Amino acid sequence: MVHADRLRANCPNEAWQVHNTSIRGFCMLRTNSISHAAMISTSHSNEPGSHPGLLYSPADLARLRADIQQYGFGDLPGALSPGLLEALQREAESRLGLALFAEQSTDLSYRARLTSLGTTAAALLNGPEARALLRAVFAEELTLSESISCLTFYGEGDYLGAHLDQPAADCAVTILVYLAARGAMSPPSPDTGLVLRVYSAQKPQGEDARLIIPTRPGAIVVGRGSRVWHERPQLLPGEQVVALTGCYRRSDSPVAPVQSGVA
Numbered sequence: 001m002v003h004a005d006r007l008r009a010n011c012p013n014e015a016w017q018v019h020n021t022s023i024r025g026f027c028m029l030r031t032n033s034i035s036h037a038a039m040i041s042t043s044h045s046n047e048p049g050s051h052p053g054l055l056y057s058p059a060d061l062a063r064l065r066a067d068i069q070q071y072g073f074g075d076l077p078g079a080l081s082p083g084l085l086e087a088l089q090r091e092a093e094s095r096l097g098l099a100l101f102a103e104q105s106t107d108l109s110y111r112a113r114l115t116s117l118g119t120t121a122a123a124l125l126n127g128p129e130a131r132a133l134l135r136a137v138f139a140e141e142l143t144l145s146e147s148i149s150c151l152t153f154y155g156e157g158d159y160l161g162a163h164l165d166q167p168a169a170d171c172a173v174t175i176l177v178y179l180a181a182r183g184a185m186s187p188p189s190p191d192t193g194l195v196l197r198v199y200s201a202q203k204p205q206g207e208d209a210r211l212i213i214p215t216r217p218g219a220i221v222v223g224r225g226s227r228v229w230h231e232r233p234q235l236l237p238g239e240q241v242v243a244l245t246g247c248y249r250r251s252d253s254p255v256a257p258v259q260s261g262v263a
Ligand SMILES: [Fe+2]
Pocket: 163, 164, 165, 174, 225, 230, 262, 263
């Protein structure tokens, strides 16, 4: 269990805040929304519009829709253009020093390092291409819940236990963007942490995942994370993952007054 006071002591200048006195969720650390919004509006050369953006075919989209309908999650391998992936990787690398270590072993179980989205990541997840993708998949308007979206670093031994993304109203849909995935054996170990295991609407009780999505750089995962249980297994020695998590609420949903949750 990591407590808020410990996080503040470790990183007193970090703009993040912690709700209540302990970390009850994974992406629940929240940014100062005003300064963050300003960062997005003033981004320039790294905006998605200055890169080719997202790359996927109608067939990719059809498969994504079908997987989401069947399993609640699906992915678009290689959806990030090389230029955008490189820009996001550079930004993530520059933010590694800002990331806070978070660990909890009760209720929701996790261990990882987290920080807020950088300008390039926020511009992507908030931008027209991500919205268009979500509209094409779900046929509704969705808005990024920035305060519970984050950049996550997983290293050896890190993991994110089985969970639903919360609060559900702010996480009607979840996007995961994989920026780095290192250390995979060939063929992959069955115990690798370089996968997302997707279960059902029922909390898993030791059964096999219904869907296993490999974690590959440049891929985008889309899912109904607040309805379908999912987890990242513990990373093996030498394995690393860097990922963005974007939580989206329905555009006609009010913004929740209290920001806390897990994504
Ligand atoms: Fe999640």
